[in-house]
Amino acid sequence: MSIFVDENTKVIVQGLTGGQGRFHGLRNRDYGTKVVGGVTPGKGGTDVDGVPIFNSVREAVEATGATASFVVVPPKFASDAIIEAAEGGITFIVCITEGIPAHDEAVTFNRLVEDFPGVRLLGPNCPGIISPGKCNIGITSGDIALAGGPVGIVSRSGTLTYQALHELSMQGVGQTTCVGIGGDPVPGTNFIDCLAAFQDDPETKAVMMIGEIGGSEEERAAEWIKHNMTKPVVAYVAGVTAPPGRKMGHAGAIISGSKGTAQAKMDALAEAGVHVCLNPTEAGSKMVEIVKGL
Amino acid sequence: MDLFEYQGKQYFARYGIAVSPGDVADSVDEALAVAERIGYPVVIKAQVKVGGRGKAGGVKLADNADEVREHAGNILGLDIKGHVVKRLWVERSSDIEKEYYASFTLDRPNKTHLGMLSAQGGVEIEVVAEENPDAISFLSIDPVRGLDLETARRWVAEAELDDPAREQAAALLVKLYDCYTQGDCDLAEINPLILTPDHTVHALDAKVTLDENASYRHPEWEEFRADEFEDPREKMAKERGLNYIGLDGTVGIIANGAGLAMSTLDVVNQVGGTAANFLDIGGGANADVMAAALEVINADPKVKSIFVNIFGGITRVDEVANGVLEALKRVTIASPIVLRLDGTNAVEGRAILAPHLNDHLITEPTMLDAARRAVALAN
Numbered sequence: 001m002s003i004f005v006d007e008n009t010k011v012i013v014q015g016l017t018g019g020q021g022r023f024h025g026l027r028n029r030d031y032g033t034k035v036v037g038g039v040t041p042g043k044g045g046t047d048v049d050g051v052p053i054f055n056s057v058r059e060a061v062e063a064t065g066a067t068a069s070f071v072v073v074p075p076k077f078a079s080d081a082i083i084e085a086a087e088g089g090i091t092f093i094v095c096i097t098e099g100i101p102a103h104d105e106a107v108t109f110n111r112l113v114e115d116f117p118g119v120r121l122l123g124p125n126c127p128g129i130i131s132p133g134k135c136n137i138g139i140t141s142g143d144i145a146l147a148g149g150p151v152g153i154v155s156r157s158g159t160l161t162y163q164a165l166h167e168l169s170m171q172g173v174g175q176t177t178c179v180g181i182g183g184d185p186v187p188g189t190n191f192i193d194c195l196a197a198f199q200d201d202p203e204t205k206a207v208m209m210i211g212e213i214g215g216s217e218e219e220r221a222a223e224w225i226k227h228n229m230t231k232p233v234v235a236y237v238a239g240v241t242a243p244p245g246r247k248m249g250h251a252g253a254i255i256s257g258s259k260g261t262a263q264a265k266m267d268a269l270a271e272a273g274v275h276v277c278l279n280p281t282e283a284g285s286k287m288v289e290i291v292k293g294l
Numbered sequence: 295m296d297l298f299e300y301q302g303k304q305y306f307a308r309y310g311i312a313v314s315p316g317d318v319a320d321s322v323d324e325a326l327a328v329a330e331r332i333g334y335p336v337v338i339k340a341q342v343k344v345g346g347r348g349k350a351g352g353v354k355l356a357d358n359a360d361e362v363r364e365h366a367g368n369i370l371g372l373d374i375k376g377h378v379v380k381r382l383w384v385e386r387s388s389d390i391e392k393e394y395y396a397s398f399t400l401d402r403p404n405k406t407h408l409g410m411l412s413a414q415g416g417v418e419i420e421v422v423a424e425e426n427p428d429a430i431s432f433l434s435i436d437p438v439r440g441l442d443l444e445t446a447r448r449w450v451a452e453a454e455l456d457d458p459a460r461e462q463a464a465a466l467l468v469k470l471y472d473c474y475t476q477g478d479c480d481l482a483e484i485n486p487l488i489l490t491p492d493h494t495v496h497a498l499d500a501k502v503t504l505d506e507n508a509s510y511r512h513p514e515w516e517e518f519r520a521d522e523f524e525d526p527r528e529k530m531a532k533e534r535g536l537n538y539i540g541l542d543g544t545v546g547i548i549a550n551g552a553g554l555a556m557s558t559l560d561v562v563n564q565v566g567g568t569a570a571n572f573l574d575i576g577g578g579a580n581a582d583v584m585a586a587a588l589e590v591i592n593a594d595p596k597v598k599s600i601f602v603n604i605f606g607g608i609t610r611v612d613e614v615a616n617g618v619l620e621a622l623k624r625v626t627i628a629s630p631i632v633l634r635l636d637g638t639n640a641v642e643g644r645a646i647l648a649p650h651l652n653d654h655l656i657t658e659p660t661m662l663d664a665a666r667r668a669v670a671l672a673n
Contacts (some may be wrong), residue, residue, distance in 0.1 A: 020608065065612050076510060076574050098576070098609070101508035102400060103475055106437040109405050114438060127607055139608040141638040157553020159605045162637050163661070166605070183552060214551050215402045238556040241563045242572075246539050249552025250572040262560075279561050 001195035002131035002177040003103050003152065003204075004092060004120065012037040012090070014057065014081045015073040016048050024139050025051070026097075031142040032137045037063035044235055052225040056251045057088030066250040070137045072130070076125060079104045086116040093188070094137045095123035105186035112188070115121060121188025125181035126159040127252070130165075136181065140165070148174035150294065151287060152198035154191055155180050155210035157250070160238060160280060167284025173175070173291050177202045185211060185251030191221035199229055206232045206290050208283060209274070211265055213239035214253040218265035226272040232290050236283040237262045295504045298341045299381040302500025303517050308514075309473035311484075312496035316385025316515045325366035326359055326512030328384040334358060335387040338365045342377035346419070350374040355387055388498060389523045392456055393486035395419050396467060397501075399476040401434060407474070409433035409441070411453040411467070415486040441471040455489075462495040463487070474523035478508030527571070527594055536573060543568025544599040544672040546591035546629065548584075550575050550609045550656055558603045561661060575609075584617030585624050592627050599629050601668035603661060606637030616641035619650060630671050634664035 011028065015021035016038025025082050026049055029035035037052050037060040044055030053059035069085040071078060071093060078097040084240045085093045105124065121173065122129060128138010133147030144162055146169040153168075153175055155161035162182040170174060181187045191209065198204045207229075211218040218237060225233055240262040242248050244255040255261050270276045275290070279284035297305060303313045314633050315332050318341070319325035319565030329336045347353050352374050362384075364614035372379045393416035401408035412430045414422055416623050422429050431453035435441050446464040466487070474482040483501040485508045490496075509515055531538030537552075541559075549555035555574040562569050565622065571591065575583050591597055604614050614635065621627075645659060658664035 024608070062399075075507065075592060081666055099507045101478055101510070101511075102480065102505050103478055105435065106407065108406060110436055110438045113405075124525075141358060141607060146639060155553075158607055159549070159551030159554035159555075160557055162605045162607055163554065163557070166636060185400055210553070212556060217403075218443060220403060236557075238553050238560060240567065241559045242556055243539070243541070246572075248539070248556050248572055249576075253552055253556070279662070280557060281660065287338050 001201050001203045002134055002192070003201050004122070004177065004179070004193060005068060005129055005131055005135040005137065008034070009068050009136040009157045010034045011068045011070055011137055012057065012060045013024065013070045013072065014085065015071065016040065016041045017043055018072065021072040021192065022048055025070060025191060027142070028070065028136050028138070031136040032133070033137060036066050045282065051084065054146060057084050057090060061089040068092040069081055069094070070136060073097060075099040075101070078237060079108045082108050082121060086112055086119045088159065091119050093119065093121045093177065094126070094128045095121065096126060096128055096139055097123070098125045100124050100184070102185050106183060109186050109188060114178070122179065122231060123182045123188060125184045126182030126187070127161050129177065129179050131177040132175055139179070140178070144169055144248040145173040146172070149176040149203045150174070150205035152176050152207045153178040153210070154194035154207065156183050156199070156212050156219050157210060157238060157246065160210045163280045164208055164283070167280055168208070168287060171288045173288050176201060182258045183253055185215070191217050194223045195221060195224060195229060205294050206234070206287060208287050209233055209235040211235060211237040212253050213237070213242050213248065213255050214250070214256060214260045215259070219268040222268035222272040222274065225274060232275065234277060234283050234287045235269045236277050236280055237265045237269070250253060295515070296343050297502040297504065297518055298343060298381070299339060299500050300341055300381070303497070303658055305502055306473060306497055307453070307475060309469050309477065311469050311473060313500070314388055314496065314498065316383055319366065319382045319384050320380065322363055322370070324368045324388060325382050325384050329356065330357070330607050332384070332386050336364065336384050337384045337387045338369060339385070340374060340379040341381040341383055342374050344377050346374045347374060348444045349454060352379060355463050363642070365616040371603050377656050387644065388488060389491050390488050393420070393457065393488040394455060394459070394463070394485050394488070395485045396470060397481065397483035397485070398471055399481045402435060407435040407437055409435060409467070409471070411449060411650070413454050417457060419435050419485065435471070440475070442522045443468055443470055448581060455626055456554060458493040458551050459489040459495050466495060478505045478512060480505050482531055484608065489595045493606035527590060528592060531573070531590045534590060536587055538591060539572040541569050541572045542596070544596055544598040546594065546597040547603070548573050548575060548587045548591065548600065549603040550605065554603060556666070560600065561599065561665045564670060565662070565665050567665070567672055568595055580613055581617040581620035583626055584614065585591045585621035588621045590626055590627050592625060592629070599627050599668045599671035600627070601664060602631060602633045603664065604637070604638060606633050610639045611635045611637060612639040612646055615646035615673030618647070630656065632656045632668040632671065633665050634661050
């Protein structure tokens with residue numbers, strides 16, 4: 001099984017007619033994902049390489065029965081696109097857009113919680129989700145993932161998500177689902193959402209978690225793991241050498257005072273029984289060892 | 295982007311938040327002119343983006359022209375925790391009856407806004423939080439609904455601000471919230487917010503951090519940028535649109551994605567090296583981006599080797615490879631470059647580089663191997 005998506009998930013791409021939308025939307029389709037439409041206001045009735053374009057999400061949903069959307073539009077349009085998806089009947093929204101103002105994210109997140117409680121947002125500023133062999137929504141290169149499980153991956157960082165997939169696939173260890181939750185201050189889906197879904201997924205036998213400096217999501221995840229997780233977890237936290245007070249690229253990756261350090265996160269995770277590793281390669285090897293022992 | 299106090303006060307003033315009359319001065323003569331204009335006594339404050347200015351001698355009271363000359367002369371050029379004072383803020387001195395604390399920031403775990411208000415201001419709020427947490431009144435604010443005056447009134451009462459301060463403080467807090475939200479601040483903090491003996495309330499300090507992601511809708515932020523960077527490398531990188539942080543080591547780092555860039559720093563450190571910088575080229579690394587990145591790193595005399603760590607996602611490795619070759623045509627790079635290339639179009643990218651490899655342009659199959667090679671070349 002997979003979490004959040006599967007081989008039957010029908011996906012529309014908001015922004016399919018743009019450069020990035022076209023490249024990644026079609027790549028998702030070529031991977032085998034059911035990409036059933038695109039949405040660009042004013043371009044309804046046209047198509048992108050055979051994928052029909054609709055003027056609005058509502059039209060696209062009515063015509064195709066899509067339940068998921070891949071939002072790949074510039075920052076100033078992303079919040080509206082997310083809300084339009086929810087209003088149009090989409091229940092799983094993946095937004096890869098980087099550079100959305102934090103206040104917009106906070107408003108959008110709370111609007112979803114208040115007005116569309118059944119909707120899950122993944123991202124923004126995330127690589128998306130891939131369930132190898134079934135569905136790939138986002139910008140992950142499908143060929144670095146390996147189908148068949150038994151590992152679930154959840155990561156706050158885009159490129160480290162790929163690194164994690166790569167480390168496992170190279171050694172023949174497959175994944176059930178790999179979720180990139182993104183590095184922004186207000187992620188729609190957090191570690192605990194994913195850990196809980198992996199815990200409930202019978203095919204996922206172990207979980208790899210990639211964190212980074214800033215915020216307290218890793219510490220909260222550690223607390224949750226301690227009380228709820230029976231499956232083994234391997235973790236890597238990026239930014240051990242990051243200086244305090246400097247944003248390391250991601251809006252969320254900043255050590256404020258003594259809070260948000262990689263060491264504090266690693267300590268909290270280790271205390272919760274998680275196998276904490278010092279780099280992605282070590283985390284990959286540890287996971288291979290655990291999978292062999294299952 | 296962190297603002298200097300004077301910039302924060304200018305930003306507050308845009309939203310109608312009361313601050314003391316004052317102006318900036320870059321020399322003793324300018325400080326004197328400001329003081330003469332606003333009237334004595336004045337406070338002369340060092341403009342540096344670091345705490346503890348008062349203790350370091352960077353904040354002084356002056357009653358007359360001689361004292362302005364003396365203090366302004368002493369403070370200009372003063373080194374406060376590695377920050378050299380180049381600019382002063384001179385403002386009318388205020389009589390203080392009470393000092394409060396007020397701030398708004400994002401409550402990341404709860405995904406709401408967090409207001410903090412305390413009747414015990416003037417000291418570091420972390421210290422108050424540690425020693426007397428009950429003295430801080432926390433207000434969780436739904437970003438969709440915002441903060442209204444009624445709620446602000448209840449809040450100042452709950453925080454036990456003095457009666458004469460309450461109505462003015464409530465109105466000021468609504469304005470500060472507007473500044474925080476409409477002004478796209480990550481942090482808007484006033485410490486201290488003061489009550490004067492004649493019962494007026496105003497901001498005596500300003501600590502503002504702006505959210506760079508919102509800069510597209512704030513053309514007025516341009517004026518804050520001139521003095522943003524003290525590190526010339528960071529200034530150069532910013533001019534080229536790069537996400538760069540200067541560090542002290544010898545291995546120049548270029549990576550795509552913040553997480554991978556951080557991880558690259560960690561791994562270089564683990565194999566016995568030190569990173570000269572953090573540099574995330576983000577998605578879509580064309581020749582211009584790569585040339586700019588190599589140029590910035592090349593300008594750092596401490597750099598002895600360069601580690602380019604790319605895992606393609608939205609970034610396409612063939613574009614990176616072409617970018618590196620194009621960059622090498624434009625700029626002469628002093629240090630050897632070690633590349634690790636994986637992900638989207640990695641096979642194509644490696645093929646593009648293959649005919650050009652030599653002892654100054656090296657590829658390694660894994661991140662760890664590449665880190666070891668780059669560190670060996672640097673040491």
